[in-house]
Amino acid sequence: EPRAPPENIAIIGAGIGGTSAAYYLRQKFGNDVKIDVFEKGEVGGRLATVTMQGQEYESGGSVIHPLNLHMKRFVKDLGLSAVQSPSGLVGVYNGETLVYEENSWFIINMIKLIWHYGFQSLRMHMWVEDILDKFMRIYRYQSHDYAFSSVEKLLHSLGGDDYLGLFNRSLLETLQKAGFSEKFLDEIITPVMRINYGQTMDINGFVGAVSMSCTDPGLWAVKGGNKLVCSRLLKASKSNLISGSVMSIEEKTRTKQTGNPTKVYEAVYQTGSETHSAFYDIVLLATPLNRKMSNITFLNFDPPIEEFHQYYEPLVTTLIKGQLNSTVFTSRALDEFDLGTVLTTDNPDLFINSIGFVSSVEESNNPQPKADRAHVWKIFSAGPLTKEQILKLFVSYDYAVKRSWLAYPHYTPPEKCPSIILHDRLYYLNGMEVAASAMEMSAVAGYNAALLAYHRWNGHTHMIDQEDLYEKLKTEL
Numbered sequence: 048e049p050r051a052p053p054e055n056i057a058i059i060g061a062g063i064g065g066t067s068a069a070y071y072l073r074q075k076f077g078n079d080v081k082i083d084v085f086e087k088g089e090v091g092g093r094l095a096t097v098t099m100q101g102q103e104y105e106s107g108g109s110v111i112h113p114l115n116l117h118m119k120r121f122v123k124d125l126g127l128s129a130v131q132s133p134s135g136l137v138g139v140y141n142g143e144t145l146v147y148e149e150n151s152w153f154i155i156n157m158i159k160l161i162w163h164y165g166f167q168s169l170r171m172h173m174w175v176e177d178i179l180d181k182f183m184r185i186y187r188y189q190s191h192d193y194a195f196s197s198v199e200k201l202l203h204s205l206g207g208d209d210y211l212g213l214f215n216r217s218l219l220e221t222l223q224k225a226g227f228s229e230k231f232l233d234e235i236i237t238p239v240m241r242i243n244y245g246q247t248m249d250i251n252g253f254v255g256a257v258s259m260s261c262t263d264p265g266l267w268a269v270k271g272g273n274k275l276v277c278s279r280l281l282k283a284s285k286s287n288l289i290s291g292s293v294m295s296i297e298e299k300t301r302t303k304q305t306g307n308p309t310k311v312y313e314a315v316y317q318t319g320s321e322t323h324s325a326f327y328d329i330v331l332l333a334t335p336l337n338r339k340m341s342n343i344t345f346l347n348f349d350p351p352i353e354e355f356h357q358y359y360e361p362l363v364t365t366l367i368k369g370q371l372n373s374t375v376f377t378s379r380a381l382d383e384f385d386l387g388t389v390l391t392t393d394n395p396d397l398f399i400n401s402i403g404f405v406s407s408v409e410e411s412n413n414p415q416p417k418a419d420r421a422h423v424w425k426i427f428s429a430g431p432l433t434k435e436q437i438l439k440l441f442v443s444y445d446y447a448v449k450r451s452w453l454a455y456p457h458y459t460p461p462e463k464c465p466s467i468i469l470h471d472r473l474y475y476l477n478g479m480e481v482a483a484s485a486m487e488m489s490a491v492a493g494y495n496a497a498l499l500a501y502h503r504w505n506g507h508t509h510m511i512d513q514e515d516l517y518e519k520l521k522t523e524l
């Protein structure tokens with residue numbers, strides 16, 4: 048007889064990871080289970096917007112890759128729509144001059160890239176494409192309900208030891224071994240790592256490939272804001288949103304009038320000034336568990352639940368409406384400055400990682416800012432910008448809005464991913480970020496955790512950590 052479904056499930060965190068998990072748990076366990084989703088801040092988490100002059104702009108997760116099939120499917124299933132997110136013409140600034148500038152003519156760009164870097168740009172594109180092709184296998188595995196009990200086993204299922212090896216070596220080591228030149232690595236690869244992860248090529252090779260995929264055409268975003276996916280997933284999953292902060296989790300034994308005593312988890316949480324507790328059969332932790340980001344204490348577990356010390360990179364997103372001082376980057380006349388995004392090399396004198404022209408969440412990016420007009424620009428920096436620094440970058444500005452984050456893991460390969468199964472029916476999603484931090488990665492983690500919880504609840508061990516899945520499913524239609 049199939050086991051009766053659980054009565055209560057708790058998900059801590061209403062970002063894309065937690066809300067994806069809620070969506071898939073509902074699909075697997077059916078309509079009778081109660082799903083509570085706890086959120087201490089805004090639904091969406093690191094998918095967030097800031098408002099300037101009545102317009103909303105992405106301040107957190109902004110672009111989605113065309114091959115991110117979970118995000119694509121959510122937008123379709125949840126009645127949302129996409130807007131294109133072109134970055135406009137890209138330049139690379141080294142603190143003195145633009146070492147590379149894109150041209151609006153494709154053929155000119157090809158000639159410039161070959162002139163400066165030979166065929167390395169083409170080789171890089173092929174390396175990234177191979178890694179993303181293998182990553183796409185996860186969608187077939189999950190569509191057949193297969194789950195993995197660790198991030199390492201999931202990565203290994205995509206491409207064996209070599210794929211897992213990406214995760215254990217730095218991007219620098221990987222690309223040096225592949226024969227890429229220092230000039231190409233310093234002027235093209237490092238600036239992309241700086242805009243996407245605020246780090247250098249010391250990050251692991253897998254997240255480096257994920258980061259480089261952001262140079263592909265066809266990047267998009269959700270019209271109205273990427274965070275809408277989370278609120279719509281919550282609604283579609285018929286979950287209960289509890290606006291409160293979970294402080295502790297402890298395993299308890301509950302005896303009922305009928306039947307045997309059962310093991311449950313007690314979650315103690317605060318809403319406003321009041322403290323409450325509730326009991327759950329299954330708990331999913333959909334937030335980074337380091338103290339600064341979630342501050343959840345695991346009480347009386349034996350053995351104790353590991354402490355999480357994963358350092359997350361501080362990052363500040365600043366949105367400024369003003370007229371860019373293009374003379375910072377080039378001596379050319381203002382009206383000849385046509386770059387939409389300026390990346391930077393790893394120069395300690397530079398106080399920004401990047402600056403890019405952005406449109407509101409309601410419209411597609413118009414990639415061609417007019418140099419003589421005030422636009423909204425998004426700046427990523429390690430710390431808050433001073434007024435002097437802003438006045439260096441802008442001839443004049445009307446508004447500046449900033450949002451500070453603990454944005455992504457600080458990557459230090461060889462990486463050791465935290466466990467997904469922390470205890471019998473206690474699951475952790477955000478270890479996936481140690482492989483790569485992106486909204487699609489959290490959606491994959493949410494789906495995987497939902498499948499894992501479902502199969503472990505029902506004893507479907509054959510659906511977990513299956514070897515050679517790629518070969519097994521190759522013949523499936």
Ligand SMILES: Cc1cc2nc3c(=O)[nH]c(=O)nc-3n(C[C@H](O)[C@H](O)[C@H](O)COP(=O)(O)OP(=O)(O)OC[C@H]3O[C@@H](n4cnc5c(N)ncnc54)[C@H](O)[C@@H]3O)c2cc1C
Nearest residue numbers: 060062063064087092093107108109110293334341485486
């Ligand atoms: C500035 C920035 C730019 C980015 N750009 C991109 C991009 O362009 N494309 C892309 O794919 N990714 C991007 N990312 C990464 C992406 O946004 C994240 O990987 C993803 O949103 C993480 O989702 P999550 O649900 O795993 O975690 P989060 O979004 O962090 O959600 C965790 C939630 O848990 C809540 N929480 C924590 N502790 C508790 C508690 N004790 N009780 C209750 N609630 C709790 C938090 O408030 C939070 O809402 C960016 C991130 C940042 C910061």
Ligand SMILES: CC(C)=CCC/C(C)=C/CC/C(C)=C/CSC[C@H](N)C(=O)O
Nearest residue numbers: 109110111112242243257260485487488
């Ligand atoms: C998960 C896979 C296979 C692909 C995801 C690619 C992707 C969208 C990665 C996001 C990387 C990231 C964290 C970017 C942050 S900055 C984004 C953008 N450049 C901006 O300026 O907002």
